[in-house]
Amino acid sequence: MTKVTMTVNGKAVSAEAEGRTLLVNYLREGLGLTGTHVGCDTSQCGACVVHVNGKAVKSCTVFAADLEGAEVRTIEGMANADGSLSVIQQAFQDHHGLQCGFCTPGMVMSSAALLAENPKPSEAEVRHYLEGNICRCTGYHNIIKAVLAASGQDVPAVAAE
């Protein structure tokens, strides 16, 4: 076990980690940040997506010990400073972009990364970008709407019902 120190959601943190401890386990078990979820064991589902040094990363694919000194942001760090929902979070609520909520943290983190890279994505670009985040509840319809709405675009008429 070694002590691994990083910055998570703007706060300096440290916790013990074995060499094999994945970032997701470091966050969930070491720091008690259980908003980041584990939905698979093959880096396919995207429920564990967090931002590492500003980039979307599946936290089940990286070792905590490799991230000494890294800047990590999780779903717990996504709300506005006053605790209100950020634009992307609010768009998910407004457009019913979540049901059971389990894939949601990863979806929000991936969507936020997409909008940081591409502020006005097309529908196809959103769908392509979120291809690594599986949702079983929504049929993706309202997730895509939420992301397009969060980007400030008019949601396509077909999706608006």
Place this chain on the structure above:
Amino acid sequence: MPKDTGIGASSKRREDVRFLTGKGLYTDDVSLHAQAHAVMVRSTVAHGRIVRIDTSAAAAMPGVLAVFTGEDFAAVGGNPAGWLINSRDGTPMREPKRPVLAHGKVRHVGDAYAAVIAETYQQAKDAAEQLAADTEIEELPAIVDMKAAVADAGNRVHDEIPDNLCFDWGWIEDNRAAVDAAMKAAPHVVTLELVNNRLVPNAMEPRASIGEYNPGTGDYKLTTTSQNPHLTRLLVAAFVMGIPENKLTVVAPDVGGGFGSKIYHYGEEALVLAAAKKLGRPVRWTAERTESFLSDAHGRDHVTKIELGCTKEGEILAIRTETLANVGAYLSNFSTATPTFLHGTLMAGPYKVPHVYVNVKAVFTNTAPVDAYRGAGRPEATYSLERVIDKMCRELNLDPFEVRRKNLLTPDQFPYTTPVGLVYDTGNYQATLDKAIELGNVAGFEKRAAESKARGKLRGMGLSTWIEACGIAPSHLVGVLGSRVGLYDAATVRVNATGNISVMTGAHSHGQGHETVFAQIVAERLGIPESSVEIVHGDTSKIPFGMGSYGSRSLAVCGSAMNKAVDKIIAKGKKIAAHMLEAAEEDISFADGKFSVAGTDKAKTFGEIAFSAYVPHNYPLETLEPGLEETAFYDPGNFTYPAGAYICEVEVDPDTGKVDVVAFTAADDFGNVMNPMIVEGQVHGGVGQGIGQALCENTSYDENGQLLTGSFMDYAMPRADDVPFYTVDHSCSTPCTHNPLGVKGCGEAGAIGTPPAVVNAVIDALHRGGMTHVTHIDMPVSPHRVWQAING
């Protein structure tokens, strides 16, 4: 102007805030002092005799606290099937014991035969690997294919069941001869053999369970990923562990999707409780995704031959089906109801067809148990029916829209008794069909097809008109049909002294938004703000009783119980108001949150009544009890019958066989709608899963019973770029006639109506492209299968 609060409003979901900020509390998020970790040891062979399990080395490994094998549970009960099905000859189904841990034999890859408990998860995992290495299992030939299973009397999943047959069921057996005669007399008979592909439910949250035991009181607590904690309590306490129900609390906190797979009790739940008692510490277990693939109950897996007798003009005269239904290695709790009473009873569809007979043989195989998955039996019935009708249209050169219209029941025919035992209370199937045709812009299809053709693509359009029986279920009916439980539900409405309200419901929300919708209903009825109503679910220590959420029953059954409890609150409020206002009880009316004396301006607000109930300084105690809390049980009088018309448009790439769903229209009749936003979301999700079944998802076992599709790398879940935006509509409403809210249920619709619409569209595209030799392609309609069909 749409409402912005109460019944019919698209209230935003209150539960979203915690899920969007990482504050949800799923089972695996619960962390307890001194908790130990369980890892299951699972069979790597599909069928084998356990020769020897040497636990000594594993038990001596660092951190290991206990090792369990099947022997430790040999004396306790098995996990039972919830429905007793009788075969055509009247004999009861074969019902082998399903133990907590496999004992004597392992019967599918993933069948757990031991468990290791250790201080840390990694220590338990390491020791489980050691235990697997120290186990000798004599491998036996695997029984995978259903036809071979029933033909080979020598090779048995369960030694006591010679032909691997659970039951041979006929519905309705007395009608068989008449159906045969009608089929024989029919001017035209269409025959189709098809496979309803086995699916893995794959809720995004893997199953997880935490057991606790209090040695001081003898109380157990199970925190688990369940759609119905009360049923789990009943099964664990009374059937498996043999402990009193009042010594076991089951909590299902936030649950990350279910789709059926979390209805059932699984052995891990008993294991963590037994381990917690043995160790005097909490014991937790969480499935890895591959464990979920191997050990969650799967769905569908029917092989069906359907025959349809009709006139040359497309009037349906008779339907006859023969189905082999895979139940896997053990009977999961609903597994015997799913291919029978949730399937055979729907085989008349929304049509006025006089003669229907269904035969289902349920077969044991060396595969994971198969049980209800979103739709459960009804998607299988709908798929068979809508595919064979489509084939009829092609054989007789008839228009599929007109054929549906010719055969659909008309509004004046309700209530309608089907030849397969149901009574449809209400509906307007022409209206949803017309709505789908309008919204799907069927008139513009030829132009779109021409545009596709110009791009080298084949465009096709497919239709399905579907119906289901849900709002599960009237106890008096299911009791006759073999159910061993009642399927009523319960709710308590507790008005607190300060006027806010706690509703304890037997429904369990794992994505459906009950915390929002149920509050809308109570708020509207009592004339108070939604924010004053809190919905409590998923905890047997807080909730009177409940049968949980599945079968599109939450609102129709649990919501009706809640509504009934609200009736009682209003009645009690009138009594209190009569006392306070010195009026006769029958002169009190309640509206807009006020109890008023008729013909006067005397009134008390709901809040004043609530406060008085808890501060009863001058109550006539002989006739008026303090307090304002009511419990109601509600047992539905009938199933509910949502129905709709779905139109799918696909583009097929003739070079690669790839199918893209380019447009999808769903026009549904769900009766009254409480929250349109949530209802539409439910349909989106169901349609997405239906497209998944039709185009991507397949569960593949090889001839040795090895699961080839045991991860998200091998099992193709539908992803964001596999589906289009959907057009959904629920305006053609015929309210349910027998529940107080007039609701029918919407959770399963999409998964039922979608697969045949997609496959019909693919066949249409190929026919339009001149490939008229293609009469059927089994799901999933993958590029490989389409390419083969094109070039075959």
